[in-house]
Amino acid sequence: xxxxxxxxxxxxxxxxxxxxxxxxxxxxxxxxxxxxxxxxxxxxxxxxxxxxxxxxxxxxxxxxxxxxxxxxxxxxxxxxxxxxxxxxxxxxxxxxxxxxxxxxxxxxxxxxxxxxxxxxxxxxxxxxxxxxxxxxxxxx
Amino acid sequence: xxxxxxxxxxxxxxxxxxxxxxxxxxxxxxxxxxxxxxxxxxxxxxxxxxxxxxxxxxxxxxxxxxxxxxxxxxxxxxxxxxxxxxxxxxxxxxxxxxxxxxxxxxxxxxxxxxxxxxxxxxxxxxxxxxxxxxxxxxxxxxxxxxxxxxxxxxx
Numbered sequence: 001x002x003x004x005x006x007x008x009x010x011x012x013x014x015x016x017x018x019x020x021x022x023x024x025x026x027x028x029x030x031x032x033x034x035x036x037x038x039x040x041x042x043x044x045x046x047x048x049x050x051x052x053x054x055x056x057x058x059x060x061x062x063x064x065x066x067x068x069x070x071x072x073x074x075x076x077x078x079x080x081x082x083x084x085x086x087x088x089x090x091x092x093x094x095x096x097x098x099x100x101x102x103x104x105x106x107x108x109x110x111x112x113x114x115x116x117x118x119x120x121x122x123x124x125x126x127x128x129x130x131x132x133x134x135x136x137x138x139x140x
Numbered sequence: 141x142x143x144x145x146x147x148x149x150x151x152x153x154x155x156x157x158x159x160x161x162x163x164x165x166x167x168x169x170x171x172x173x174x175x176x177x178x179x180x181x182x183x184x185x186x187x188x189x190x191x192x193x194x195x196x197x198x199x200x201x202x203x204x205x206x207x208x209x210x211x212x213x214x215x216x217x218x219x220x221x222x223x224x225x226x227x228x229x230x231x232x233x234x235x236x237x238x239x240x241x242x243x244x245x246x247x248x249x250x251x252x253x254x255x256x257x258x259x260x261x262x263x264x265x266x267x268x269x270x271x272x273x274x275x276x277x278x279x280x281x282x283x284x285x286x287x288x289x290x291x292x293x294x295x
Contacts, residue, residue: 113184
């Protein structure tokens with residue numbers, strides 16, 4: 001069943017997808033930092049308030065993924081920030097996250113050598129978002 | 141007696157020297173990412189610092205699937221990052237974003253040479269053979285390319 005984008009239910013399904021992914025389990029081995037995704041508000045797209053996705057990822061597993069405020073996500077070790085419509089492009093495979101970061105469409109904060117070392121893991125995380133059946137507020 | 145001059149000297153001594161500068165007041169995201177990556181690598185590793193201090197070269201990197209690139213001008217312990225490709229490059233690397241990131245994941249093995257026999261290395265070598273990774277100036281600048289690869293590698 002489709003769930004609202006970046007809702008609590010979406011976060012739960014995303015976590016399940018991450019934990020089902022053998023590719024992420026392998027690529028995320030050794031990862032021990034928190035990741036925050038800041039989804040910036042776009043009121044004209046029916047996404048009126050910024051939200052944060054706080055991900056506690058450890059050694060190839062998602063221990064917890066929850067929705068919080070943008071401020072909650074900004075406290076994580078690594079923070080990726082983009083407007084709602086960019087994240088929607090990522091989740092619909094219209095924008096590759098690596099390319100998005102190189103182009104500045106997704107803004108990354110955190111230790112660069114570490115994130116580059118785990119490029120495959122971050123690509124697989126992106127893949128997991130595409131597997132969550134999602135209802136987008138600007139399409140309802 | 142308080143000697144403020146000595147304290148000023150001490151503070152100056154611990155301040156880190158700038159390794160990387162950007163030619164533009166508005167460096168591209170790609171320029172900032174590469175500059176930041178190289179600076180972090182060099183600061184974290186004495187062997188990368190030695191390579192950085194010894195390297196004089198103009199290295200172009202063009203990411204074919206985002207149509208963006210940078211020129212890295214290494215001048216014995218200093219790096220200036222330019223948006224786009226500048227003339228008189230020693231080496232120019234052209235590849236898709238994923239391959240460029242793959243280059244920074246190459247392991248460095250015996251004698252400081254990049255490892256091309258593990259998964260990442262084989263992937264890079266295959267891209268080279270398939271023409272999906274093009275390196276202009278490679279044959280005449282192998283030592284420079286290896287040094288750049290070592291500085292660039294996060295492994």
